[in-house]
Amino acid sequence: MNLLELHNLKKYFATQKAVDDISMNIEQGGIFGLLGPNGAGKTTLLRMITGIFYPDSGEILFDGKKFNALEDARNIGYMPEERGLYKKMKIGEQALYLARLKGMSRADAMSSIKKWFVQFGMESWWNKKVEDLSKGMSQKLQFVTTILHQPKLIILDEPFSGLDPVNANLIKDEIYKLAENGSTIIFSTHRMEQVEEICDHIVLVNKGQKILDGTVQNVKQDFKDHIYQVGGNILAENLMTHIFQVVKLQNGELQLKLNEGTKPNDVLSFFINQGIQINSFNEVLPSLNDIFIKLVDGTGTARAFQPVN
Amino acid sequence: MNKIGLIIGREYFTRVKKRSFLITTILVPIVIIGFYAAIIAVMIKGGDEKQSIAVIDDANLFNGKIETKSKSYNFSFIRNETEQVFATKYKAKGFDGFLYIPAFQLDSPGRFTLHTPSSASLGTTAALERIINKAIEDKRLIAQGFDPRKYEAIAADISLGNTIDTKEGSKQSMAGVAYGVSFACGILIYMMMIIYGTQVMRGVTEEKTNRIAEVVVSSVKPFQLMMGKILGIGAVGLTQFAIWIILMFMMQLALPLIFPDIVNQMKATAENPAAASMAANIAQGISSLPIGKIVFSFLFYFLGGYLTYASLFAAIGSVVSEDQQEAQQLVFPVLMPIILGFVIMTKAINEPNSSLAVFGSLFPLTSPIVMMGRITYEIPVWQLALSMALLFGCFLLFTWITAKIYRTGILMYGKKPSWKEMMKWAFRKS
Numbered sequence: 001m002n003l004l005e006l007h008n009l010k011k012y013f014a015t016q017k018a019v020d021d022i023s024m025n026i027e028q029g030g031i032f033g034l035l036g037p038n039g040a041g042k043t044t045l046l047r048m049i050t051g052i053f054y055p056d057s058g059e060i061l062f063d064g065k066k067f068n069a070l071e072d073a074r075n076i077g078y079m080p081e082e083r084g085l086y087k088k089m090k091i092g093e094q095a096l097y098l099a100r101l102k103g104m105s106r107a108d109a110m111s112s113i114k115k116w117f118v119q120f121g122m123e124s125w126w127n128k129k130v131e132d133l134s135k136g137m138s139q140k141l142q143f144v145t146t147i148l149h150q151p152k153l154i155i156l157d158e159p160f161s162g163l164d165p166v167n168a169n170l171i172k173d174e175i176y177k178l179a180e181n182g183s184t185i186i187f188s189t190h191r192m193e194q195v196e197e198i199c200d201h202i203v204l205v206n207k208g209q210k211i212l213d214g215t216v217q218n219v220k221q222d223f224k225d226h227i228y229q230v231g232g233n234i235l236a237e238n239l240m241t242h243i244f245q246v247v248k249l250q251n252g253e254l255q256l257k258l259n260e261g262t263k264p265n266d267v268l269s270f271f272i273n274q275g276i277q278i279n280s281f282n283e284v285l286p287s288l289n290d291i292f293i294k295l296v297d298g299t300g301t302a303r304a305f306q307p308v309n
Numbered sequence: 310m311n312k313i314g315l316i317i318g319r320e321y322f323t324r325v326k327k328r329s330f331l332i333t334t335i336l337v338p339i340v341i342i343g344f345y346a347a348i349i350a351v352m353i354k355g356g357d358e359k360q361s362i363a364v365i366d367d368a369n370l371f372n373g374k375i376e377t378k379s380k381s382y383n384f385s386f387i388r389n390e391t392e393q394v395f396a397t398k399y400k401a402k403g404f405d406g407f408l409y410i411p412a413f414q415l416d417s418p419g420r421f422t423l424h425t426p427s428s429a430s431l432g433t434t435a436a437l438e439r440i441i442n443k444a445i446e447d448k449r450l451i452a453q454g455f456d457p458r459k460y461e462a463i464a465a466d467i468s469l470g471n472t473i474d475t476k477e478g479s480k481q482s483m484a485g486v487a488y489g490v491s492f493a494c495g496i497l498i499y500m501m502m503i504i505y506g507t508q509v510m511r512g513v514t515e516e517k518t519n520r521i522a523e524v525v526v527s528s529v530k531p532f533q534l535m536m537g538k539i540l541g542i543g544a545v546g547l548t549q550f551a552i553w554i555i556l557m558f559m560m561q562l563a564l565p566l567i568f569p570d571i572v573n574q575m576k577a578t579a580e581n582p583a584a585a586s587m588a589a590n591i592a593q594g595i596s597s598l599p600i601g602k603i604v605f606s607f608l609f610y611f612l613g614g615y616l617t618y619a620s621l622f623a624a625i626g627s628v629v630s631e632d633q634q635e636a637q638q639l640v641f642p643v644l645m646p647i648i649l650g651f652v653i654m655t656k657a658i659n660e661p662n663s664s665l666a667v668f669g670s671l672f673p674l675t676s677p678i679v680m681m682g683r684i685t686y687e688i689p690v691w692q693l694a695l696s697m698a699l700l701f702g703c704f705l706l707f708t709w710i711t712a713k714i715y716r717t718g719i720l721m722y723g724k725k726p727s728w729k730e731m732m733k734w735a736f737r738k739s
Binding site: 014047050051052069070073076078079080082083084085086087088089097098100101102103145 | 319323516528530722
């Protein structure tokens, strides 16, 4: 079942088509990666999903019903890329305030805050102010305030920036747990190795348009270059053939690219016929990073301003 | 609606709990009142203890005897001494001061001198001047062939009363008190509008630059955030007024206990009839003012003026970044009508029914201040009603426009938008 459906969303600013006709579905309980270069329209898209912006046209369905920013705020937790907390406010009061703004009762909010503060080892922070915290600590606090009200949809914009590996893992584990317990997570980033590790499903946007949509495995299959890694005692003089091209040969390890019409088994036969010992043979799938660069590169690193009409 | 309550609560309590709020609210008036009390106490000091004063009367002005109703001074006449010699001795002889009256012509009195170890109080010099003047006048009357006692019976000393005739009946007025109250109310509204307006602006800029605004507007409407902030800070202002009024009442009760001397002095100093009658006049003047009307109008115009301007300040706060200079450029046009209102108010106090005063008290951008300048005078009901209606309408209009600027501005980072862009945001549909 889809928790969130976007149909033909458009949002134009004076000098930018920030989001230009994007549609996508996000399944309940998954971890969804929203990728794109800087200025691709990710933040604008997320702001429409959180109800901060109204789309110029298009429709958002949340939990099967038309999205209503005020009512559905209760079910959404949003952690923007630029962190925001009141510097001079006590941490406990701040968490309580943000949870109650989401519509929690005072008692519910308190018990939820206590639970999360214990889990993250933040009990001693209650009477401290945000200005007393380090960047990583305030990041943790921001994450906790985002999920305090047990939202169905959690939107995290670059959640790991500024975190050391220990704290990053702590939050990563929480993200997995939340997804297991049925929360849906939208994870916006341009750090591809994290996406590959965490996400089930990705969408790539560039220049306000969706250019890729699918599960991580499918996307990799779609973009594979038919490159194989062959392990064995291979020498350069063994490679006189037209069925593949050599990408790289190093210490007897060969990377090759299949030519049109060649099957992987043809390669194996080719080596076996020459009596060469093969230790390993596997397909090399492109990393998301490669796919990202391949798709986005050449379209200009920065978006040029364009007239809308 | 519940959420706007939460926002108001946060804005209100974070400010009221701050130490600086307590200091400005409680300490500042105490310091000011204490300062004035100290000045008054010093000025009129000199009567509470008996001072013995030596007199060398070379002109024989007093005939060896000074008649005075005051019990504060004890005069002793010294004979066979010169001014220069006695000036070195009077302290040792136990005198607090020494008055030297040289021989002089009645039509051109010379220079009389009071010697004291340290500077004499104003009360002492004034009392001695009165005594000497009286003696010279008596001598002059005798020289002209009048009996001084008869003259005293003839002399008149009246004070002019002013009765204001309103529909509710006639009342005694005291022009000075009406003037003072009008001016104080006008200045208070002027200051509060600027101080609290600036606080709104700072608060909005803080939320924007801290990026907390984005988190909050994913839970509530931007309009709720803006109004919550404006109302919360307005409530802080009302709290401050309430504390000041309570403090004032407490002062009124406590002042006689803390400074019994002053009050006794004011009542008892028959030699200072001007001060005594002034105190009585002030008391009478205050009781003649339409207190209910003043308090109601003050609250209405404070709230109306504050709300109208606060929305403008919020819009400015939402479009600037941390750079204070940017904010100042934009604040200037907003401050202009406030300052203009203050200038018109100072005129309106003197001429409450001039056309400038009437215009200023109807025009919603200046009316909160100017109307305060006219408030102690009789204002036609239609003017008051029209002024309030215009102010309320202006508040609605400004809030509607500024909310749109605020909504866009609070999520925009980077360059400050131009006036043209802001106008576009303000008048765009939806």
